[in-house]
Amino acid sequence: MPTTPTPRQIAILIYPGVQSLDLTGPLEVFSGAQRLIEATGRPDRGYEVHILAPGGQPLRCSSGLEITPQGELEESGPKFDTVLVAGGVGRRGVEREEEILDWLKQASGRARRTASVCTGAFLLAAAGLLDGRRATTHWAYAQELQRSYPEVLVDPDPIYVRDGDVWTSAGVTAGMDLALALVEEDLDREVALAIARHLVMFLRRPGNQSQFSATMRAQEPRRDPLREIQRLILEDVGGEHSVEALAARAHMSPRHLARTFRAETGVTPARYVERVRLEAARRRLEETNDLLAVIAQSCGFGTPETMRRVFLRVLDVGPAEYRRRFRGAQARSSAAA
Numbered sequence: 001m002p003t004t005p006t007p008r009q010i011a012i013l014i015y016p017g018v019q020s021l022d023l024t025g026p027l028e029v030f031s032g033a034q035r036l037i038e039a040t041g042r043p044d045r046g047y048e049v050h051i052l053a054p055g056g057q058p059l060r061c062s063s064g065l066e067i068t069p070q071g072e073l074e075e076s077g078p079k080f081d082t083v084l085v086a087g088g089v090g091r092r093g094v095e096r097e098e099e100i101l102d103w104l105k106q107a108s109g110r111a112r113r114t115a116s117v118c119t120g121a122f123l124l125a126a127a128g129l130l131d132g133r134r135a136t137t138h139w140a141y142a143q144e145l146q147r148s149y150p151e152v153l154v155d156p157d158p159i160y161v162r163d164g165d166v167w168t169s170a171g172v173t174a175g176m177d178l179a180l181a182l183v184e185e186d187l188d189r190e191v192a193l194a195i196a197r198h199l200v201m202f203l204r205r206p207g208n209q210s211q212f213s214a215t216m217r218a219q220e221p222r223r224d225p226l227r228e229i230q231r232l233i234l235e236d237v238g239g240e241h242s243v244e245a246l247a248a249r250a251h252m253s254p255r256h257l258a259r260t261f262r263a264e265t266g267v268t269p270a271r272y273v274e275r276v277r278l279e280a281a282r283r284r285l286e287e288t289n290d291l292l293a294v295i296a297q298s299c300g301f302g303t304p305e306t307m308r309r310v311f312l313r314v315l316d317v318g319p320a321e322y323r324r325r326f327r328g329a330q331a332r333s334s335a336a337a
């Protein structure tokens with residue numbers, strides 16, 4: 001009679017003031033994977049999640065929700081497959097607690113992989129687990145993470161980052177993206193896709209996709225003509241969007257448009273156009289096999305060389321290398337599954 005494979009042991013560290021979705025989001029993903037395995041009879045190792053907190057006592061999340069953890073931090077507890085640290089405003093109160101940092105060092109050293117959601121990255125950094133590694137966190141706290149821990153290579157843009165056996169993710173719902181990526185690595189794409197469908201999520205917001213789009217980076221202008229300008233740029237990325245052309249459409253002088261657009265959005269018209277085009281080109285590189293010349297033309301760069309210069313200046317990598325790295329990351333994920 002076949003035996004049921006031993007489930008992977010997942011530890012999620014929480015504390016008073018934790019953000020509830022940083023816990024419940026990944027928890028739903030791992031639980032969904034376990035239910036799917038049980039329902040389909042797949043011979044895969046599933047998941048058993050342990051919610052741990054210092055002292056093991058009931059605690060209140062930042063939203064006011066009260067959670068009772070399943071256990072406390074033990075000096076020599078079970079060996080976990082994955083150790084995940086949730087984020088939240090309460091991390092400031094525990095970031096320097098030696099009990100937590102010592103436990104993290106020990107548990108991470110014995111685990112196959114370690115991960116954080118949102119500002120949980122601060123605890124990993126305080127424990128020295130991000131030294132010399134590329135990592136991310138919620139965009140609003142990225143500069144603070146870099147200032148506080150200069151040995152960490154902070155990248156504020158990605159939804160999640162994997163550097164060796166350490167994973168970090170951006171804020172809130174990005175923890176679910178991270179958990180889906182972990183499940184896809186452990187099992188396969190179809191399982192992760194089934195869970196994503198059940199949770200009404202995209203399976204993959206790529207790990208190198210920005211936390212927020214070019215339209216979200218720029219503030220929404222108050223004036224209707226400027227909002228119309230943004231709409232026109234988004235709907236026709238490859239169109240003629242010089243300041244003079246945009247000013248004519250807005251019935252303004254080029255100087256007045258440049259001044260008011262920057263005042264109301266925080267960026268110049270030219271920089272906004274560049275961001276939109278860069279974002280469109282990244283999607284094309286990620287999702288299609290189109291030639292670089294075709295992408296450069298359709299996204300408004302004109303020539304591959306112009307597009308390459310923008311990529312190098314903004315992303316520190318050329319379009320061809322960007323595509324290679326993205327496809328390589330996908331291939332490694334599939335091979336691991």
